[in-house]
Amino acid sequence: MKILLLGEYSGVHSTLAEGLRGLGHRVTVASNGDFWKDYPRDIDLARNGKWGFLWRVAKALPRMKGFDVVQVVNPMFMELKAERLFKIYNYLRKHNGKMVMTAVGDDYYYSFVNKTLKPMRYSDYNNGAEERSTAYAEAVFNDWTGTEKERLSRHIAADCDAIIAGTYEYWLPYNLTSDRGHDGHPLKDKLHLVPFPFRLPEENHTAPAEKLRVFIGISKGRSEFKGTDIMLRAAKDVMRKHPGRMELKVAEGVPFQEYRHLMDASDVMLDQLYSYGPGMNALLALSKGIITFTGGEPEHYDIMGETDCRPIVNVQPCYESVFSQLEDLVLHPEKVKPLKSQCREYVMRNYDFRKVAKQYETIYNSL
Numbered sequence: 001m002k003i004l005l006l007g008e009y010s011g012v013h014s015t016l017a018e019g020l021r022g023l024g025h026r027v028t029v030a031s032n033g034d035f036w037k038d039y040p041r042d043i044d045l046a047r048n049g050k051w052g053f054l055w056r057v058a059k060a061l062p063r064m065k066g067f068d069v070v071q072v073v074n075p076m077f078m079e080l081k082a083e084r085l086f087k088i089y090n091y092l093r094k095h096n097g098k099m100v101m102t103a104v105g106d107d108y109y110y111s112f113v114n115k116t117l118k119p120m121r122y123s124d125y126n127n128g129a130e131e132r133s134t135a136y137a138e139a140v141f142n143d144w145t146g147t148e149k150e151r152l153s154r155h156i157a158a159d160c161d162a163i164i165a166g167t168y169e170y171w172l173p174y175n176l177t178s179d180r181g182h183d184g185h186p187l188k189d190k191l192h193l194v195p196f197p198f199r200l201p202e203e204n205h206t207a208p209a210e211k212l213r214v215f216i217g218i219s220k221g222r223s224e225f226k227g228t229d230i231m232l233r234a235a236k237d238v239m240r241k242h243p244g245r246m247e248l249k250v251a252e253g254v255p256f257q258e259y260r261h262l263m264d265a266s267d268v269m270l271d272q273l274y275s276y277g278p279g280m281n282a283l284l285a286l287s288k289g290i291i292t293f294t295g296g297e298p299e300h301y302d303i304m305g306e307t308d309c310r311p312i313v314n315v316q317p318c319y320e321s322v323f324s325q326l327e328d329l330v331l332h333p334e335k336v337k338p339l340k341s342q343c344r345e346y347v348m349r350n351y352d353f354r355k356v357a358k359q360y361e362t363i364y365n366s367l
Contacts, residue, residue: 001025001026001068001069001361001364002025002026002066002067002068002069003020003025003026003027003028003067003068003069003070003071003364004027004028004030004064004067004069004070004071004096005017005027005028005029005030005031005071005073006030006031006064006070006071006072006073006077006078006092007030007031007072007073007074007076007077007078008029008031008032008033008034008039008041008073009034009073009074009102009104009105009280010034010037010039010196010279010280010281011034011037011039011280012073012102012104012166012196012197012280013029013031013039013041013071013073014029014031014039014040014041015197015198015199015353016197016353016356016357016360017029018199018353018357019197019353019354019356019357019358019360020357020360020361022354022357023357023358023361025361028042028043028063028067029041029042029043030042030043030045030060030063030064031043031044031045031073032044032045032046032047032078032079033046036256037256043060043063043064044056045057045060045078045079047079053079053080057078057080057088061088061091064092064095064096065095065096066095066096067096067097068096068097068098068364069096069097069098069099069100069364069367070092070096070097070098070099070100071099071100071101071102071164072089072092072099072100072101072102072156072160073102073104073105074101074102074103074104074105074106074107075101075107075108075149075152075153075156075157076107076149076152077089081148082147082148082149082151082152083148085152086151086152086155089152089155089156089159093159098161098162098364098367099156099159099160099161100160100161100162100163100164100363100364100367101156101157101160101162101163101164102163102164102165102166103163103164103165103166103170103171103173103174104165104166104167104170104196105170106140106144107144107153108144108145108149108150108153108154108157109153109157109173109174109177109179110144110169110170110173111125111140111141111144111145112141112144112145112150112173113172113173113176113177114126114169114173115131115137115141117176118131119172119173119176120169120172120276122274122316122317123169123274124137124140124225124226124274125137125141127274127317132274134224134225135221135224136221136222136224136225137225154179157174157179157181157187158179158180158181158182158187159181159182160190161190161367162190162191162192162363162367163187163190163191163192164192164193164194164360164363165191165192165193165194166193166194166195166196167193167195167196167275167276167277167278167279167300168193168276168277168297168299168300168303169275169276169277171191171193171303174187174188174191175188175191192363193303194356194359194360194363195304195350195351195356196279196280196283196351196356197351197352197353197356197357198280198283198284198287198347198351198352198353198356199353200287200344200347200348200352201284201287201288209267211244211245211246211247212245212246212247212267212268212329212330212333212336213246213247213249213265213266213267213268214235214239214246214247214248214249214266214267214268214269214270214326215248215249215250215251215262215263215265215266215268215269215270215290216228216231216232216235216248216249216250216251216269216270217250217251217252217259217263217269217281218232218250218251218252220252220253226272226273226274227272227273227274227317228270228272228273230273230317230318230319230322231270231273231293231315231322232250232270233319234319234322234323234326235248235270235322235326236248237323238323238326238327238330241327242327242330242331245330245331246326246330249262249265249266251263263284263285263288263290264288266285266290267290267291267336267340268290268291268292268293268326268329269282269285269290269291269292269293270293270322270326271285271292271293271294272294272295273294273315273317273322274295274317275294275295276295276297276299276300277294277295277296277297277300277304277312278292278294278295278296278312279294282294282312283347283351285343286311286312286343286344286346286347287343287344287347287351288343288344289340289341289343289344290340290343291311291313291329291336291339291340291343292312292313292343293312293313293315293322293325293326294312294313294314294315295312295314296310296311296312296313296314297314304350306346306349306350309342309345309346309349310346311339311342311343311345311346312346313325313329313339
């Protein structure tokens, strides 16, 4: 098949392309490299000023014709306003075969269903019945509802031939919505869940240390939204309670390479407090044998079909959960090595890019 992967999210498309090419498909990746992460692509769509970028897109569009499958990473698959993306999506639909959209990040359905229906025990938008009114969550919700971005999100979801979610959290809203496609069928009829594709790096070979080495990355403006504010406070308190048994590295506003270096030199990473399963950042840590505090809920493992390899430290969205589970590792260092080996095994079994590419290929063939 001839396949166009349009847009990027934390290396999902560039890694998937590698797997699909290994299966014999002709794959073109067109993206901005996911901004500063600069993932590889065949057609560069990095924004460089308004008119220069529009000219670059116009020159690229003729190269985006004649594909058997075009897959957009999100309704906002280019750095353009939703009004312009309507025209580009419809152009792609007209000049290619099947259209696929992945659900791997914020969109209308993720925001609206989680904020209004609260189907999960906790999410970016709720903690139990209580609404999480963070400034970032409000901004994202307002960006996707009652706007052209909502209209674009619903249009692509209704029009495309398949929706492929990367995690339980992104799958659930499409499974619950009452919206229907242009063919009249519920959106869940064309919904699939396929894990993120991941290329396993070499194993970390950091020497054992006397102290438990803990790492946390802080995103400016998103700390409260992702719960890293609570995780950081808990980690500092554990370190104060057990001096000499734990060290803490905090990365805030550092270059990507420095961030990776700090992560690599760690035993434990504190990632997200309100997720049901690991995102790409957590998978990177797990693949290096780094114990990861993030979502590892039964719903996540069940939908993945994983029954016995469950190494994620599944913290609940509260200070006490983070504190007690981190303290347990500090007090019981004998648990660290077995957990670290399970982390890599879990990624290998469920996210290997070749296995994931085969799942995508099966969906493409079914269309």
